[in-house]
Amino acid sequence: MAIVAAVDDSERAAHVLKEAETLANDLNEELHALHVFERSELVDVLEKEVEGQDLTENWEVQQVAEDIVSRALPDAERADPTVAVRVGDPGSEIASYAAENDIRYVVVGGRQRSPTGKALFGSVTQAVIFDSPVPVVNVALE
Numbered sequence: 001m002a003i004v005a006a007v008d009d010s011e012r013a014a015h016v017l018k019e020a021e022t023l024a025n026d027l028n029e030e031l032h033a034l035h036v037f038e039r040s041e042l043v044d045v046l047e048k049e050v051e052g053q054d055l056t057e058n059w060e061v062q063q064v065a066e067d068i069v070s071r072a073l074p075d076a077e078r079a080d081p082t083v084a085v086r087v088g089d090p091g092s093e094i095a096s097y098a099a100e101n102d103i104r105y106v107v108v109g110g111r112q113r114s115p116t117g118k119a120l121f122g123s124v125t126q127a128v129i130f131d132s133p134v135p136v137v138n139v140a141l142e
Helices: 012-029 038-045 059-072 090-100 115-120 122-130
Strands: 002-006 030-035 082-089 102-110 136-138
Touching: 002 012, 002 090, 012 030, 012 059, 012 102, 012 136, 030 059, 030 090, 059 082, 059 090, 082 090, 090 102, 102 122, 122 136
Parallel strands: 002 030, 002 102, 030 082, 102 136
Antiparallel strands: none
């Protein structure tokens, strides 16, 4: 089994990865770091159209995901998580990754939002909590 840290390209990623690493060490599990690109982000990453190719296998996409994880790693003790990348809706892709990869816990970094913000805008953390087939650890930030 493994612990997966769902990381984005923000300062929160280091906190999420550190918490996932602590959990993985405590439970003697593998550590995975997952970054999900929304399709709109791929324009900036690829700067070209890629027809018929599985975008998760694209070298540039994988490199950007690995760079995001490596920026979050300086505070982490374990320097070699399995880095995975998905393309699509982050909440759905994180839950799917957990279902497909023998994951024990998903670790996410949520933010506090106002009641209006919760009603008007979707939340990746909320989607993962509702859709994940495994327990979700929310690292509360801000």
